[in-house]
Amino acid sequence: MPTTQQAHNWSEVASTIQHRMTTLGLSERQLAARSRVSLTTVKELARNTAQRHRHHLTLSRLSRTLGLDLDHLRELADQPAFVPEPELQAELDHADLTPRLRTLILDMLAGTRTELREVRAEHNKLKRAVQTQLGHVETLIANSRTLSANTPAQ
Numbered sequence: 001m002p003t004t005q006q007a008h009n010w011s012e013v014a015s016t017i018q019h020r021m022t023t024l025g026l027s028e029r030q031l032a033a034r035s036r037v038s039l040t041t042v043k044e045l046a047r048n049t050a051q052r053h054r055h056h057l058t059l060s061r062l063s064r065t066l067g068l069d070l071d072h073l074r075e076l077a078d079q080p081a082f083v084p085e086p087e088l089q090a091e092l093d094h095a096d097l098t099p100r101l102r103t104l105i106l107d108m109l110a111g112t113r114t115e116l117r118e119v120r121a122e123h124n125k126l127k128r129a130v131q132t133q134l135g136h137v138e139t140l141i142a143n144s145r146t147l148s149a150n151t152p153a154q
Contacts, residue, residue, distance in 0.1 A: 014048035020066035035065035
């Protein structure tokens with residue numbers, strides 16, 4: 001039985017990598033060194049010049065180095081490419097816009113969508129970190145109570 005190949009959204013991956021590199025002040029060479037991913041692969045992904053399947057470890061290493069959840073870049077790649085809602089597309093088609101301006105508007109919307117996804121991912125990461133810290137605090141309180149209960153009064 002033939003397998004169907006899923007299309008990947010490498011433009012979202014490239015946009016996210018570029019945004020995080022800028023935010024963290026990393027060059028492609030630094031990202032490659034810190035993530036242990038080849039410089040060629042980093043350049044291909046960051047510039048979206050070679051659209052092919054990437055090993056999940058490659059995307060996980062880059063995600064971790066960029067301060068994202070380990071599966072973030074893989075999940076972005078697996079999402080369908082940005083397609084505007086039919087109503088928006090119809091408005092853009094009928095608007096008196098140059099093709100370049102129309103493309104710019106769609107690119108800005110796609111970028112906003114990517115940034116929103118990144119904010120959500122960061123929010124989820126912070127929520128998990130807070131939950132972990134609260135768990136540690138609860139353990140410390142429980143241990144303190146146990147210690148107090150077992151210490152004879154003087």
